[in-house]
Amino acid sequence: MNALNPPGSPDEHTDGHPDEHTDGHPDGHTDGHPDGTTPRTPSQERGRRRRATLLNAAVALLTEGGFKAVTHRAVAQRAHLPLAATTYYFASRDQLLAEAFAQLVETELATTRAWITRHGLPALTDQVATADRARQLGLWELYVHAGRDPVLQHIARRWTDGCVRLIAETLGRPENDPRVRLLYTTVSTLWLEHVVEQRPLDEARALLGLALTQATAGRTP
Amino acid sequence: MNALNPPGSPDEHTDGHPDEHTDGHPDGHTDGHPDGTTPRTPSQERGRRRRATLLNAAVALLTEGGFKAVTHRAVAQRAHLPLAATTYYFASRDQLLAEAFAQLVETELATTRAWITRHGLPALTDQVATADRARQLGLWELYVHAGRDPVLQHIARRWTDGCVRLIAETLGRPENDPRVRLLYTTVSTLWLEHVVEQRPLDEARALLGLALTQATAGRTP
DNA sequence: CGAAAAGTGGTACGGGTGTCCTGATTTTAC
DNA sequence: GTAAAATCAGGACACCCGTACCACTTTTCG
Known part of the structure; x- marks a missing residue:
């Protein structure tokens, strides 16, 4: 239900059992780095803000050009963050x-x-x-x-x-x-x-x- | 109104005035090779069939994968025609x-x-x-x-x-x-x-x- | 018949993408 | 304090795209 949380709200999924939260999550929000490669909602405030910034950038691009315009590079640029941040915080473009x-x-x-x-x-x-x-x-x-x-x-x-x-x-x-x-x-x-x-x-x-x-x-x- | 014609129907736009039919055509159908580069509906029966085959391939791909799936290469492949045919018969992907x-x-x-x-x-x-x-x-x-x-x-x-x-x-x-x-x-x-x-x-x-x-x-x- | 127009198709250009890799840095936990 | 975990960011990989280019072939027309 994390997608329902406002940006910046506390994340309850940092308790060390990330695998349990990645199966069939209907809104596509995935937590946990089971092998260090799957993104999670960050535990640190700074990371949480960066993630939210990326997400807001994605929404802005969605607005301007439809989902075709939501590419990793466009999102990163719009958020003034490096490209790698997009794959660090989100498992995939689909997510x-x-x-x-x-x-x-x-x-x-x-x-x-x-x-x-x-x-x-x-x-x-x-x-x-x-x-x-x-x-x-x-x-x-x-x-x-x-x-x-x-x-x-x-x-x-x-x-x-x-x-x-x-x-x-x-x-x-x-x-x-x-x-x-x-x-x-x-x-x-x-x-x-x-x-x-x-x-x-x-x-x-x-x-x-x-x-x-x-x-x-x-x-x- | 050529887009309203069933595939294979006679084409009325091969009368030597192709330029007059390319302005503001609301359904995106463009005729004429004003400088040899803009496609037209072909005058020969074979070409007309090839064009229709490409269009049908585009519709099939639209069905299967949405408009993202309608690429020149996919259309050409589906129609068993060379890539260049897509740009010969259609001015652009948008068309x-x-x-x-x-x-x-x-x-x-x-x-x-x-x-x-x-x-x-x-x-x-x-x-x-x-x-x-x-x-x-x-x-x-x-x-x-x-x-x-x-x-x-x-x-x-x-x-x-x-x-x-x-x-x-x-x-x-x-x-x-x-x-x-x-x-x-x-x-x-x-x-x-x-x-x-x-x-x-x-x-x-x-x-x-x-x-x-x-x-x-x-x-x- | 020959030149021009139309048709054909292989190839390349310049650009773009999602995803992955890896070393450096920072934070956390013992 | 140190090792492990998390974070960070530059770069690369493998692939894809729309469009343009160009030589060759076929058809049309004067």
Whole structure:
């Protein structure tokens, strides 16, 4: 669950049993140097900061150019760290991407939650309009890429589940309520369409309004 | 409009004015050798077949590995043609990808139309279940990638518009009817979710049913 | 028929990548 | 204090890529 920790949080996995934590970890975060070559989350504060810097660089590059732009050299350069740091702290490019994806998902969910808390669900199209489009594209690119990668797939499901949970809470409904899920389908497509196709948002606003009307059946959210 | 022609269809662009067809062509199809270096659709039948073979190879690779797998060498090898053929018949990798995307979109739209004609809209989840998932992934990957590429973006819009048209025709409604577009949002998300996340389709079927009920307001499709 | 245009295909250029190697330095543990 | 472990960073390995170059062959056209 380390990928869920904010950068800089204490690491619980430095207890000398690294091997137990590298099997089937769904979010791609791997700890431990079983033979001195597999990276771990560092025990020293300095190393932890360097690792986080690399990860943030990866997210930035993901935003700017999609996952193709996340190469070891680009990440190292963006983080002003030597190339070897990338392989010291991350087992592979795939791990780097997975952790970047996980971070992006959590960040976007938190941002969206805050916006809805403040402005309400009907204003979600306004958040989509003002949010960093390139970052959204990075997220969606990895979302689709997750279809070919079981590790990323778990993270993708977390994105969907997080969005559904958000809507459920806002509507005061259980997450498995079909109306919640139906509303999510509309929100998801409108979001993706805006990010990819850059269509005007007038129609999206109207559709969101209609979908909300149907989901709440006359109750004002 | 050559990208809309089936492979092997007669080419109308060999009339000696190739330069007029290379500006702002939204689907990335370029004709003409203005200085002997820019590819055109060949005038000879053999060349046309070779070009089509390369394009089909690109689509196959897109299916198997996503757009990252569509390299000149992989395409040439898959098509059993020399590497130089790829640059002879296509101006760039981008053009190859654009045409592969366009072809994939048209194929999928046609396949979906045939299915709906035969089985009806409520059975759309069954088509999603039985269709080649990897091919769908290829399509969606390029769809999202289109967010960063104006040429592909036009093709992505064609995908969306084609789906909306399909639903509108099935419901006997105009394409700008909000209920048509709302139903499309649900269908789109359920499709993407299945392809990416591989969730069970039971819930998708139920949601599609609910969405159809709301879209038709008691009228049986 | 001959020249020009189109087609063919092997090769190379200049660039890039993920990963690994290894010696030096710093930190930790006994 | 010393040895082991962790950290650090420069460099290299093996591979890959898109694109361009160029000589040769085939087809077209005047």
